[in-house]
Amino acid sequence: xxxxxxxxxxxxxxxxxxxxxxxxxxxxxxxxxxxxxxxxxxxxxxxxxxxxxxxxxxxxxxxxxxxxxxxxxxxxxxxxxxxxxxxxxxxxxxxxxxxxxxxxxxxxxxxxxxxxxxxxxxxxxxxxxxxxxxxxxxxxxxxxxxxxxxxxxxxxxxxxxxxxxxxxxxxxxxxxxxxxxxxxxxxxxxxxxxxxxxxxxxxxxxxxxxxxxxxxxxxxxxxxxxxxxxxxxxxxxxxxxxxxxxxxxxxxxxxxxxxxxxxxxxxxxxxxxxxxxxxxxxxxxxxxxxxxxxxxxxxxxxxxxxxxxxxxxxxxxxxxxxxxxxxxxxxxxxxxxxxxxxxxxxxxxxxxxxxxxxxxxxxxxxxxxxxxxxxxxxxxxxxxxxxxxxxxxxxxxxxxxxxxxxxxxxxxxxxxxxxxxxxxxxxxxxxxxxxxxxxxxxxxxxxxxxxxxxxxxxxxxxxxxxxxxxxxxxxxxxxxxxxxxxxxxxxxxxxxxxxxxxxxxxxxxxxxxxxxxxxxxxxxxxxxxxxxxxxxxxxxxxxxxxxxxxxx
Numbered sequence: 001x002x003x004x005x006x007x008x009x010x011x012x013x014x015x016x017x018x019x020x021x022x023x024x025x026x027x028x029x030x031x032x033x034x035x036x037x038x039x040x041x042x043x044x045x046x047x048x049x050x051x052x053x054x055x056x057x058x059x060x061x062x063x064x065x066x067x068x069x070x071x072x073x074x075x076x077x078x079x080x081x082x083x084x085x086x087x088x089x090x091x092x093x094x095x096x097x098x099x100x101x102x103x104x105x106x107x108x109x110x111x112x113x114x115x116x117x118x119x120x121x122x123x124x125x126x127x128x129x130x131x132x133x134x135x136x137x138x139x140x141x142x143x144x145x146x147x148x149x150x151x152x153x154x155x156x157x158x159x160x161x162x163x164x165x166x167x168x169x170x171x172x173x174x175x176x177x178x179x180x181x182x183x184x185x186x187x188x189x190x191x192x193x194x195x196x197x198x199x200x201x202x203x204x205x206x207x208x209x210x211x212x213x214x215x216x217x218x219x220x221x222x223x224x225x226x227x228x229x230x231x232x233x234x235x236x237x238x239x240x241x242x243x244x245x246x247x248x249x250x251x252x253x254x255x256x257x258x259x260x261x262x263x264x265x266x267x268x269x270x271x272x273x274x275x276x277x278x279x280x281x282x283x284x285x286x287x288x289x290x291x292x293x294x295x296x297x298x299x300x301x302x303x304x305x306x307x308x309x310x311x312x313x314x315x316x317x318x319x320x321x322x323x324x325x326x327x328x329x330x331x332x333x334x335x336x337x338x339x340x341x342x343x344x345x346x347x348x349x350x351x352x353x354x355x356x357x358x359x360x361x362x363x364x365x366x367x368x369x370x371x372x373x374x375x376x377x378x379x380x381x382x383x384x385x386x387x388x389x390x391x392x393x394x395x396x397x398x399x400x401x402x403x404x405x406x407x408x409x410x411x412x413x414x415x416x417x418x419x420x421x422x423x424x425x426x427x428x429x430x431x432x433x434x435x436x437x438x439x440x441x442x443x444x445x446x447x448x449x450x451x452x453x454x455x456x457x458x459x460x461x462x463x464x465x466x467x468x469x470x471x472x473x474x475x476x477x478x479x480x481x482x483x484x485x486x487x488x489x490x491x492x493x494x495x496x497x498x499x500x501x502x503x504x505x506x507x508x509x510x511x512x513x514x515x516x517x518x519x520x521x522x523x524x525x526x527x528x529x530x531x532x533x534x535x536x537x538x539x540x541x542x543x544x545x546x547x548x549x550x551x552x
Contacts, residue, residue: 046169049138053164054171057140061160062538065177068096070533076181077297077531079433083148086156086179087119089534090146093158094121097144119146138166147176155180158536161546176542182532185290186461186478186522189230192494193291194466194485198222198275200497205519209233211286214486218246218272226275226497233284241282248272248280289532291482293409296439298378298529301404305359305378309366312348318367320345322391322414329393343414345391362388362406372398375430379405379438381416389415396422401430404529405438411465411483413442413492418464420446426458433460433527439482440465447471447514460524470498472514476521 074089081089098112101123113122123142143161155178163172185191189206195217196210207230212219219234234248238255241248250258250268257279258266267274289295318330321342325331332342347367357375360366362382371394382388383406390405391414408416418441426448428435435458436443443464448457448471457474465483469475485492498513526532 046166047171049166050164050169050171053138053140053166054162054173055164057142057162057164058160058173058175060140061142061144061162061175064097064100065093065536065538067100068093068536070535074534075531076534077529079181079525079528081156081180081534083150083156085534086148087146089179089536090119090144090158091116093536094144097121097123120144138164140164154178157539172546174542174544174546176539177536178539179534180537181526182289182535183522183524183526184285185288185480186520186524186526188233188478189518189520190479190481190494190496191288191291192479192481193483194481195493196220196481197493197495198226198228198497199495200225200513200516202226202497202516203518204228204230204496205517206230207233207520209284209288211235211288211291211484212486213286214489215240215244216489218244218248220248220273222273222275222277224267224274228275228277230277231279231281232273232277233281235284235286237283246270246272290480290526290530292484293407293440293482295482295531296407296529297531298404298407298437298439301376301437301529302359302378302380302406304357305376306357307355308359308361309350309355309364311364312350316349318347318349320347320367320393322417322419343391347393360390360392362390365389365391367393367395368397369395370397373401373403375401377401377403379403379418379441381406381408383407383409391415391417391419393419393421394424396424398425398427399435400427402428402434403436403438404434405441408440411440411442411485411492413466416440416465417442417444419444420448422447424448428459431460431527433525434463435460435477436462436464437527437529438464443467445469445473448473460521461527463527463530466492466494468495469516469518470495470514471516473516473518475516475518477524478520479518 070089071092074092076085094114098114101112113124115121121144141163143163145159145161147157147159149156157179158177159174160177161172161174163170187207188209189204190196190208192209193211195212196208196219198204198220199222204227208220208228210219210233213235215236219236220232222228232248238251247270249271250266252258260266265276273280320329321332321344323333323342325333334341345365347365349367349369350371351369352371354372354374355377358373359378360380362380379390379392381390389412403418405416405418418436418438424446426435441464443462443466445462445468457476460477461480462475462477463480463482465481466485467479467481469479479494479496481494483492496518497516
């Protein structure tokens with residue numbers, strides 16, 4: 001019997017059908033996966049675009065805030081901003097936004113929503129914005145909301161929420177803007193409307209600023225034994241300096257600072273600034289609030305004094321001169337008693353006494369020896385008179401409070417003066433914002449012996465027409481020399497540190513030479529009595545990304 005082999009055609013057909021089905025399924029799967037990848041890619045693209053739009057919204061909000069100028073009635077003499085003042089400022093800003101954006105093409109016809117009862121401003125979704133990094137149209141919406149400090153914050157503030165949208169995807173970010181007084185001056189260790197001399201063992205732990213703009217003299221002079229651990233800031237441009245007869249630093253042919261192969265700054269004998277520093281900033285901000293006599297009014301402090309210091313009988317009065325001969329206050333510096341260079345003073349002498357919230361009336365020209373001051377010492381003078389001044393000398397005194405003066409409208413360096421001799425101990429417990437508030441007074445701060453105790457430091461602002469610091473001093477705050485001295489090119493210099501021949505008008509003693517450290521603290525508030533604008537500051541640390549949201 002013969003056997004015939006079975007046909008394999010049926011099996012092959014079945015396998016073909018299986019492979020066709022498998023490849024079809026794979027093709028469908030690949031197609032589906034490709035679609036999913038496209039959608040994922042689109043979603044990622046849209047999320048990036050929405051995030052970029054939200055960030056752009058914050059940048060635009062920053063532009064609106066930076067272009068806002070407080071009107072004259074949005075200024076305050078107090079160190080804090082009340083809720084009503086903050087709300088008024090928010091309303092002024094809302095009007096600024098409305099005026100800026102109404103009719104702008106960026107609105108595309110959309111209206112601004114201002115809720116004056118709830119202090120909320122909404123700028124609806126803006127027309128397509130070009131985002132070069134995304135290359136796609138996107139939108140942002142802005143919401144400005146007032147928040148009271150009642151919730152525990154230090155300041156009333158404006159919350160800015162920016163919502164970016166791309167298609168159906170949204171991203172929201174927020175930044176807070178405290179509503180506070182303009183205290184830019186506190187960013188500097190020294191801020192002066194005149195020239196600044198730094199010499200001796202002086203270290204400035206921060207930036208310094210001079211508003212001096214008289215091209216005949218350099219705004220700064222610093223010897224090689226001093227240091228500024230910060231920047232030096234001037235209103236002069238590089239072109240102004242290049243055209244002057246002096247130079248601040250050695251520059252190369254491109255106008256850039258010169259450094260050697262080790263990265264050390266190159267100095268020349270022609271440089272006005274010889275000590276180390278972190279760079280010079282030219283063409284800086286001028287007219288800093290708190291540096292004009294019109295900014296000051298200290299009447300409220302005078303009203304707070306409860307005790308008037310009595311005059312002294314004739315036997316408790318002495319004759320001194322200012323400036324005086326080296327080591328002898330009873331002799332004029334130049335030896336000529338009737339010279340206009342010296343002022344003859346009949347001083348009322350107070351010794352070993354304690355004064356609390358005390359008023360020193362004008363023309364007393366007191367000498368306080370080994371005295372202690374609690375609370376406020378208010379030194380009076382006539383604002384506009386030509387014969388009622390107060391040149392006060394403090395010898396070996398302790399200050400557990402603050403020294404505040406009246407506000408003379410004219411700077412008279414010999415007539416209105418606070419002169420510290422011997423040693424001075426400062427442990428200010430009255431107010432943290434300032435140790436000395438003496439606009440248009442000549443403030444000569446001598447040896448504070450910081451090594452005597454950790455608390456023996458000056459905290460807060462030290463304000464004077466001209467402030468000189470000599471001897472040993474430890475200062476945590478800003479020195480503000482607010483008198484405009486540009487009309488007097490040869491004198492009236494803020495002297496920090498001393499050598500025996502530094503050229504200062506009152507430097508004559510070997511004890512004037514010491515160690516000085518000045519460290520600014522811009523977290524402090526300006527003292528009351530200085531009127532500055534109420535501004536919208538930026539709190540960079542408050543930036544947050546919010547849950548996805550959309551503007552109602």
